[in-house]
Amino acid sequence: MKVPLLDLHAQLRPLREEIGRAVAKVIDSVQYIQGPDVAELEAEVAAYSGVEHAVAVSSGTDALLVCLMALGVGPGDRVVTTPYSFFATMGVILRLGAEPVFCDIDPVTFNMDPDQLAGTLARDSDRRIKVILPVHLYGQCAHMAPIMALAEKYNLPVIEDAAQAIGAQYPGMDGHKWVRAGSMGLAGCFSFFPSKNLGGMGDGGMVVSRDSEFAHRVRLLRNHGAEPKYYHSLVGGNFRLDTLQAAILRIKLRHLEDWHAARRANGRYYDQLLSETDLLEQGVLSTPASVYRNAPGQADSEPNYHIFNQYVIRVQKRDELLQHLQAEGIGCEVYYPVALHQQQCLGPDFKIMPMPNSEEAAAQTLALPIYPELKKEMQEYVVRAIAAFYQGT
């Protein structure tokens, strides 16, 4: 049996004709830049995320970059974030000449640990930290209630890196109402990279915000700071999303909730299959998915709405297991093998503080196939292959 990590053909098949018609319509309209589908997609993603404003941009990376630009982040400034994320989270900080400050992750959720954040902010006596940048890794919201409380205490803006988490939900600050990823901080950043839960046919991204002034600034920066055309009050860039991508994403957005539900069902099935093995008792598998689906401090009956962009297990002998699974025809991947604070591009002058939880995660995590169209037999095959590997060791 072959089990790919992601099967975009399976997603494309039922949508192929509808997408073809939408693309043909854009082609014939000749409105390739800022055509009507862009504004329509913005309105739809804003409504979906429960915010008033959305600005479509060229990628998830550019969504993060333009948010930091809108906040005036530059040389001498610091941005506090997690060292366990995709490179873009740190890359945008460095590109603006600012400095990343890392606080370690919660080993259960892989997300920014609010206690570590409290310590980091308390030590920032010269107030060089200008922004808090948490990441909702793998599709599960960071523990935002204490993060937002700290942001308020220190009067700092929060930009959510929700690139992997469009549609993920977190209990509202008022106790009951659920809120969506990207709607809690000053702004949230989505990516439409093809492997994200809402993926385009190329690059794309979105900034969502409840703050009209901030959203307006992002909108200006997206198009060289021009308002009106050829009059530039700010220096921005070309961060626009193509009309073609917007038209494609509008069709896919209508299926997003179903895809989330299918991924969550697959996640639950893996939880069950893994718990039926003796891998937990053997101590080779720790942090089962069933634990990290719940945010810290939440009862089991109140699961955090994890959208499972990735289903990640934590295992001993990770690299050997990865090789074994690949040899069995199973696609799997390490997100991420090197924590950001240990990346070579930081150079010799960067003071590396130990981040033990992130370093351990980098050595132990493994993402298994979780895409919506994945079949039960495939999941059973994956878990059998994992169990067989540890039986043989």
Ligand SMILES: *Cc1c(COP(=O)(O)O)cnc(C)c1O
């Ligand atoms: C994918 C991703 C990004 C970047 O998005 P692109 O659209 O690929 O530029 C940023 N942060 C995280 C956590 C991501 O997973």
